Amino acid sequence: MRIKAEKRPNHYVCLSEQRSPHAGRLPESDVSRADGSVPVFVARGLTKIYGSGDAQVVALKDVDLDIRQGEFIVLLGPSGSGKSTLLNILGGLDAPTSGTATWRDHDLTGASDEALTTYRREHVGFVFQFYNLIPSLTVEENVRLVAQIATDPMTPGEALDLVGLSHRADRFPSQLSGGEQQRVAVARAIVKRPDILLCDEPTGALDVDTGRLVLAAIAKVNEELSTTTAVITHNSAIAGMANRVLRLSGGRIVREEPNLRRIGAYDVEW
Ligand SMILES: Nc1ncnc2c1ncn2[C@@H]1O[C@H](COP(=O)(O)OP(=O)(O)O)[C@@H](O)[C@H]1O
Ligand SMILES: [Mg+2]
Secondary structure, three states: OOOOOOOOOOEOOOHHHHOOHHHHHOOHHHOOOOOOOOEEEEEEEEEEEEOOHHHOEEEEEEEEEEEEOOOEEEEEOOOOOOHHHHHHHHOOOOOOOEEEEEEOOEEOOOOOHHHHHHHHHHHEEEEOOOOOOOOOOOHHHHHHHHHOOOOOOOOHHHHHHHOOOHHHOOOOHHHOOHHHHHHHHHHHHHOOOOOEEEEEOOOOOOOHHHHHHHHHHHHHHHHHHOOEEEEEOOOHHHHHHOOEEEEEEOOEEEEEEEOOEOOOHHHOOO
């Protein structure tokens, strides 16, 4: 089912309201809203341990998390707190040592490599700090490469339009600024109409103005396509854009805060 674009108000009910007994009785038409109560991701007791013996690192400790359809989540926390590990498990790139995670009816923790590959290909768009565009292909060709292996993609032109880069379609990555290259990476991540957009420090290498443009592109995708979105950042001001902010420390979610007054990308202070 393709979820139609839906404008949502800038204000959101707080978590306790979302979890009220009435929340479970939302009509079907409300299910795609960020203020609906349907969790699409459900993680329980996620623990990730790297290495063994003295070299053992506990990257995640007993993490429970629900993410609802269409939510915009921001993950904050110091370096090494487990943010990427958590995002990678949600994206089917990594498996926990113990615990369970599901996206709708997809088991992300006991699944075969093949099933995870299918899950990633059909449902997940990734954006990383470094753009990893193919330098010998034009912008349009970079985006088309992903569209070609997707089941119900938008056209590369539509994806580039969403990130405001239609006019750069015929350029090569080396002819673009860092921010433009990252927006191409966002277009490449969304051209397949992913259900989930996972962004690991997408503005980590960018200056203020280009960072805002990238964030605006991500927010637009979340808003217009109801794509469930998680963004890892070091910049706590970006948290203002979220529906909900998760703070990690030492492999745990130590705080979880609804954001009652969302700001736009252009209001983020660096
Ligand atoms: N592949 C790996 N092998 C060993 N240790 C790892 C690996 N990936 C991450 N870690 C460790 O797990 C912890 C959490 O890492 P990570 O999730 O990348 O944190 P963050 O994204 O918050 O900076 C860190 O101590 C990191 O060094
Ligand atoms: Mg990280």
